[in-house]
Amino acid sequence: MKIKLSTKLFAGILLLLGLFAAVLFVNYRLAVQVVSNARAVAASQQVTEEANGLLRNIVDMETGFRGYLLSGDEHSLEPYYGGERRLVGLFSDLRTLVAHNPTQVDHLNRSQRLFQQWSAYTHLIIAEKRRLHATNPSMEALEGMPHRRLVEGLTGKQIMDNVRFHLGQFDVVENATRKRLDARRDASIGRAQWISVSAAVAALVLGLAWAVYLVRALARRLTELVGLARRLAAGDYNAQLVDDNQDELSVLTGALNGLGRTISTNIGQLETRNRELDQFAYVVSHDLKAPLRGIESASRWIEEDMGPDQLPAHIREFLGLMRQRVHRMENLITGILDLARVGRAAEVHETVFVRQLLREIAGNLNLPEGLHFELPFFLPTLVTTRVQLEQVFTNLISNAVKYHEHPERANITIGCDDAGDYYRFSVTDDGPGIAAEYHERIFVIFQTLVERDTLESTGVGLAIVKKIVERQGGTIGVESVPGQGATFTFTWPKQPPGAQAKAAKAAALAA
Template sequence: MKLSVKLFAGFLLISVLFTAVAIVNFRLSEAVIENTQWVSRSQVVVRNSASLQRNIIDMETGLRGFLLNGNEKFLKPYFQARDQMPALMQEMRNFVTSPNQKRKLDDIARYQQRLEKTFAEPLIQMKRGQDTLMTERQFDAQLETLVLGEQIMMDSIRGAFKDFNAYEYKVRGERSARLNESISNTRYLSTILTILSVVIGLSWAYYITRLITNRIMKMVTLAEQISRGDYKTQIVDTSNDELSRLSHSLNRMSATIDETFTELDLKNKELDQFAYVVSHDLKAPLRGIEVASRWVEEDMGTQLPANVQEYLVMMRVRVHRMENLINGILALARIGRTSQVEEEVDVNELLSEVVDLLSPPSGFYIDVQDNLPILHTVRIQLQQVFSNLISNAIKYHDKDKGHISIRHHETDEFHVFSVADDGPGIDPEYHSRIFVIFQTLQERDAMESTGVGLSIVKKIVELQGGTIWVNSEPGLGSTFTFTWPKQSGKDQKFL
């Protein structure tokens, strides 16, 4: 299975789980909302039922007060409660949904109307004395009958309310239990699904991360082995996904590098053999020419014409130049091809040794900055750079006296050294040319030079990871500046 398919499958699985969580929560929340609304409506119904009962009690109390003392003020609560009854009854009907409850409301309404028409209003009229045709005994008997009927009707109404409220409390209790159960189920299922989604998501993410990390670490290991020179190592990858293509590419790269370095090693061996042959086979005839020229001088003695003697001297000079040129070419070819040990190098001490070896003419003063750093580097390479730059400053000076100064400063990554002289200077158009092998700015007969020295300096500096450049104008001297990289914080400042 491709890696992209695995990633998409994991994303799809997590999306499905979270969608399921959302749907389940929505369904459960609907049940919770429905039960909550029903409980709230039931509370309104019970509250209105209590209000209806209070109104009926107010009617009963007002009626009995009036019957006891005949004061019309006692009828005020009766009429107020009677007038409020239709609105309360209608509101009750709007909230009641159960057919059983609706029938009980109809019974209560019918009992209330019967109480009002059959008993309450006749009692009020009798008390007001509107019926004057009755004898006192008839009146008392009629009054007692109406009061008894009114009490029976009130008991019926109370019984109806009791049944109504009992049923409402029972249903509300069931609904409250269902509400609590809905809330509990919502919490439980939501928690389970959420935890399941998180666990599956994290597990899949961990699986994909480990999968990719392990594959990448194999590639990193391969790269590190290649950097250490093990070019035959290969990654075993049978997944056949996108990273497999990268693994195969790295394997091909490793194999190609191995083939290239094997071929390069053969070429280097051939070059070493060639250099040895050149060094041996060319130097031997040159030495023979020099010896032969000296034999001619010795055999001819004073009979040797002056011009021939001059030619022989010129011949030996050219032979020495050729030998120096061969040595310079060999030195340039060998730079960076042999491993050399790094060590702690005190640059001040190194420059003292270089100046002593060069033995500058008495008219030249070499000014070396104090407190130069201690570097962890290859001593012979840094020595060769300073030796070539200082010797060039002396060799190409146009006067018998000169001043050469060596300075240093640091950047975040490099030590920066400069070798400045007060010689004839170099035209800017030749600044890049002087670092090319065999290039000199003076005739070889006027100044003995192989044209290899600055090429060697440039190659050494660049192999170290630095750069070299020259700042110069004709008649204003020259300043050669080169950078030498710091080695992993090992360099120290010598105080």
Template sequence: MNLTTKLFAGFVLISFLFTTVAIVNYRLSEDVISNSAFVSDSQNITRTSASLQRSIIDMETGMRGYLLTGNRTFLEPYFSAAALIPGQFTLLKKLMKDKPEQLKRVKEIEDLHQKWREEFAELLISEKDKENKSGDPYRGINKLEHGFLVLNEEGKRITDQMRVYFKAFNTIEYQVRETRNDRLTESIANTRQISTTLTVISVMLGLAWAYYITRLISGRILKMVNLADRISHGEYKTQIEDDANDELTRLTESLNRMSTTIDTTITELESKNKELDQFAYVVSHDLKAPLRGIENASRWVEEDMGKELPAHIREYLLMMRVRVHRMENLINGILALARIGRSHLEEGMIDVQALLFEVIDMLNPPQGFKIHLPDRLPVVEGAKVELQQVFSNLLSNAIKYHHHTTGNITVTHQRLEDAHEFSVMDDGPGIEEEYHDRIFVLFQTLQERDAVESTGVGLAIVKKIIERRGGTIKVSSTLGQGATFTFTWPLLTLDHT
């Protein structure tokens, strides 16, 4: 299975789980909402029922007070409740439309109340009104034409029957509400439990799948990183085994091919380097041999001719030996330049102060030249031979190309953020700006070779050493005002293997 397919499958699985959680939560919430709505409706029903029952009681109380006292003030609650009761019955019947048994009880209560009002309450109130108008409001209920309805408790039986219906009605509502309350509590608990369980399962599966994919990818990427690291350390024959047959497998195969290609290329390069070393050795040996022969022949001529040798011939022979030495130095310089970076030099910490003392002692500057050093110079990391070559070439050039027999050369240092910066300043003739870049090119010299003995290789060697270590070199000079060669030596040593 491709890595992309695995990632997509994991995404689909997690999406499915979360969708399932959402659906289940939605359905459970519907159940909770349904039970909550039913409980709320039931509370409305019982409140409406209680209000209706209070209104009926108010009518009954008001009527009794009026019948006993003849004071119509007692009828105010009666008429207020009478105005409310029709609406309360209508609302209660509306709430009971889906409950036929309860609706039936409401209608029975409504019929009883209608009967009580028309055949009992209104009749007696009307007769009491007539009695009040006759001027004798205190004759008593038994004096009313239908007062016997009160005495034989006919009205009481009707109201008692309504109370029985109300009690049955409310009992059923309370039972149903209790059941629904239990169901609501249970549904809330189920919703919490199921939702939490599914969410935890989804998160755990998501984390497990993410862990699996991460391990799958990171482990294989780590192998690739290790391969690249081994290649960077010269282990070009190393390979990665990967049989997953996915996108990373193809990347692994590309890295393996790259490793093989690098190994082949490095092997060929090493072979070519060996051939070049052998060629350089042979060329230098074959070139130096006739040069030594020419020098020896010139000396033999001088020895054989002795005092008979003309002065101009002696001068020619001396010039010939000078040219031979120049040719030999040129061959040695070319070989030194070619071997930079191809020989494994010992790396370590270099005390620049001590190194410069050694270089100055080796150069043995003429009597009139003074070389000025800072009181303190740093300890740097690198190959001592290379830094020695750099300072030796720069200092010897400052002496060699000076236009006077006396001069001052100053070495300075400053610490940069990521490198040491050294400068070699002289008070010589200076260098025209147009030659600032050319002097670092192989075989380039500013003076005639017969005027100053030079191969034109020294600054090319300096530039190659410094740039190979990741540093830079530049010259700043104005004709007649000396020259300053400034180079940087990085704090961290580069890997030159």
């Protein structure tokens, strides 16, 4: 089963989305780990700060207690009582923070029990001191106190040293725990960075690999389709492309193959019909011209049989007019055949010296004596169809002579200019000119500007010229004012149309 192109593209998009989602999920899980470890480190730091605060309060209580023993001043006991009030909550909060660590809980419990012993001891000594001081304000230090030996024996100091020891151990354990948590946090950050980068690179590589696969597959097949289209455009209608992928591009390939077959079939049918039309035109021309020649011959036989003396003048005029109409009909048939055959015969390109061609045309037309025929300084040498270019110039020059009122005094000038890929030729005369409303009509078949009996004309010549020029890719037009002559201008390619197409194709490929 073949996979469609749209399915491949959809699968590629899903792959990229899946990789993106996977990278997001991995990053989320890693971020959770990093945040969890960071919170553990912060919690450990809080435990240390709480333990330090607890120790500071105990030290403050001890300082206040000693100050009171020395001075008997009740104000010295303010730190003692303040610390005592805070320590109850501090021990409870700290125990809550380290509830997950039995070792720390043990150190904390021992410290609290020792503190309670020290507190009971200090309460006893303070009570004795306050009672004796009340009866003897001038007493000094421990004078007269029943438990003086406890103080002098450093009982309280020993208890406090044990408190400091256990709190110190508590701090040592917490510092070790925090270092371990710091290491775990740093490891999780490094692992998160490594895994994130690896996942992103893997997603990028897989995405690029799939994209490259699709691009290469599409580029190869599109190149084949473009090649097929170019071969069809170049006229190779038998070109076919095999594509068994059974996807959307396969449908396009099938359409192009079908188009080529259809065009090839139509061209074959058209060639067959053209051959039939050529044969029909030849037969019709032959069958039409045969009775025309018979009519002309019959008119001459009548003149010969009756003799010039017995033939009335009006009959002789009618017979002459009959032969004139017969010649016009023959010329009309020939012109129609020539118009139909323009572009249907195989074009033979050859080197044409335009100056030499125009001189040969002037010689073949037998221009009247006194007619001035002028050629420009520059006339090009072309590789083109000589017969068609000759036919264009012959029609235009002969029309300039034919329609001139005084051909023996006519002036005909040939011009040539460079127009990029074309040469612009012109044929200028000083004849009667053409009104503006007829500038387009004169190129339509059977259109003439004078009565057919006044001047022999079929109205086909300019239609042939227009068709020849346009098939070469050029244009033709006329500029004229009545009474000031006319200038027929046409463009002719510097290179044959086939060579122009090849040059344009080569330029497109180079670009």
